[in-house]
Amino acid sequence: MTMWFIDQDALKRPVYLSLADQINRAISDGRLADGTRLPPHRVLADSLKLSVQTVSRAYEELIRRGLLSGETGRGTFVRREEPVGQLPYIPERLGEVIDLSILKPVCETMHLDRMKAALAGLSADLPPSVALSFRPNVIFPRHRAVAADWLRLCGLDVSPHNVCLTNGATAGMTIALMSVAQTGGVVATEAIGHHTLTPLAAYLGLKLAAVEIDDDGIVPEALDALCRAEGVRAVFVQPSGINPTAVVMSAERREAIAAVARAHDLAIIENDGLGPLIEGRPPPLAAFAPERTLYVTSFTKIVMPGLRTGYLAVPDRMLAAVTNRHLVTNWIATPLIAEIATRWVADGTAMELVRWQRGALRRRQAVAAQMLVGIPYRAHAEGLHAWIPLDSRAAEDLFVAQARLRGVAVAPGRSFQTGAAEQPAVRISLGSTTEEELRAGLRIVTNLIHSDPEPLLLAI
Structure with missing residues (x-):
């Protein structure tokens, strides 16, 4: 002892x-x-x-x-071993902690009222198949047609036949990974990427290979070099602002990634958790390489957290594999939640809430710009978070610990690291709490950075 x-x-x-x-x-x-x-x-x-x-x-x-x-x-x-994939957020809110660690949309009483009204509507005219059927082809034909309408708002033209309804983005990611790579297969991804991808790949027996990123996302030359050196089967990418560094990849870079994928016959798994939220962004990667891209999107980050359903758009040649993997892992998406999403897409509620969210996030980003003045950070004007690079791993650990001690939870950059190279930073969620608490939390973050005698920040 x-x-x-x-x-x-x-x-x-x-x-x-x-x-x-x-x-x-x-x-x-x-x-x-x-x-x-x-x-x-x-x-x-x-x-x-x-x-x-x-x-x-x-x-x-x-x-x-x-x-x-x-x-x-x-x-x-x-603990003798590093856990596989550390959570970037605290799983529950403890005491008086201002939680800026978990990535959530801005939510107000209006969101709860909309959900209550939707549930009341279901009680009045619930389709029998939603409650009584086990068969996806019985329940979801209408839902797939409406899903195709939503995907067009995301910039993707796809047949309803090629849409799989899922219980959110994580379910879509799991099905996609299982469909394109077998045990021992190599999946390339951003060096700073999705925090659940590392443990998910480990559980599925897949090997992740980190690819260099820059201010426009994955570097095509680095992906090409990796494919030449290793037997890469697929690339997992988040090109539209949901990634930790808040990058919205240019159309030119998307074309270049699609070209590398074709040259090496890679499947592309595109996680587009923000869907149509960011105005003026380029079309999805799936629009540049529709024959090989599995496109994942959902409603939890842009409409409301409780609407846990989403869409997986699938090329014809992968449709049978995806259907089978979905059946054995989930069977079907939860019909009641899928029904609410379908109604909201069809009557315009979903897009109305997206537009509301866009405005709310612009205001939150303005608050961040005001509170973080003088601090170099990365963000998108309509994004859910800010990314503050730090100068060392020790600075990251100290920052996270000191912020928590002062009553603020932030997400450590190590949770998003998929490669061996250290990328110290912290992610600050802007939608996870009230605007008043956000200001208070950002004030603590700013004071912590400016008051520490040791250098913390890495100039962008």
């Missing part, structure tokens, strides 16, 4: 969180090595004159962060 120095005078309320952050820093800077056994709860509590409950909550918080593991009968240890 190893004891280490805890600065008792630096413990602040909530004490359990402050204690957890000190242990976190000790792990990050190497004072607590992997495999180190921590003091029993009571021993540490007595030495610091704290309650056993406080120490227990601190240990539980560190277990939740993936830094400790409890072994029955042996004790609590620093």
Whole structure:
């Protein structure tokens, strides 16, 4: 058992969180090595004159962060292995934390009222097939036709026959990956990319290969070189503002990526979680390479979080594989939620809420520009977040820990890293809380950056 120095005078309320952050820093800077056994709860509590409950909550918080593991009968240890894919956000809101870590659209009472009205409408004229059928081809013909209308708003012209209804983007990603790559296959993706892709690929037995990115997204020459060096089967890409660095890829870059994919016979999985939200963006990659692109979009980030349904547009040659994978993993999308989405697309409610969201995010981005003045960061005027590059991994760990200690949760850049190269940064969600809390959280972020004696920022 190893004891280490805890600065008792630096413990602040909530004490359990402050204690957890000190242990976190000790792990990050190497004072607590992997495999180190921590003091029993009571021993540490007595030495610091704290309650056993406080120490227990601190240990539980560190277990939740993936830094400790409890072994029955042996004790609590620093986790020996990095978890596969760290969550960039806190899974639940604790106490008075201003949560700028989870990527959410702006939501107001109006959204809840719309959902209540939709549910009331369903109670009045629910189609029998939505409640009573097991068969997708019985339930969803009308939904697929409406989905094709929505996809045209996203810039994609596709037959209803080629649309698969899913339970959101994650389900669409899973089905697409299973359809284009077998166990052991290599999937290329952005060096800073989707936070769930790393664990998802690991669970599916796929190998991720990180591709260099620049201010326009994936570098085509880097993707080409990777394909020549390894047997890449597919490329997963987020070209339209949902990616952590807020890049909206140019039409020229999309054409270049499509050309590399054709040259190496790659499947393209395009995650377009913002759909028609960003005005004036180029057409999807699927429009440049329709014969090989599986296009994923959903409503959770642009309409409301509870509308957990989406669309997967599929080329003819992959349709059978996608249909089979969908059946064995989900069977069908949840009919009730899909029915609400279909009605909202058909009557214009969905696009009305997208336009509302666009305006709300423009206002939130204006708040960010005002509060983060003098701080180099990346964002899109209609995007959900801001990306602040930092100068080192130590700066990132310190920033996240200190922000949390001051009552603000932000997402660490390491959660989005798919390659070995370090890309220290933090992601700030702008839609996850009220505008008042957003201002307060950004004020803390700004003060933290400007008050630290060590350099934190990396000039863009």
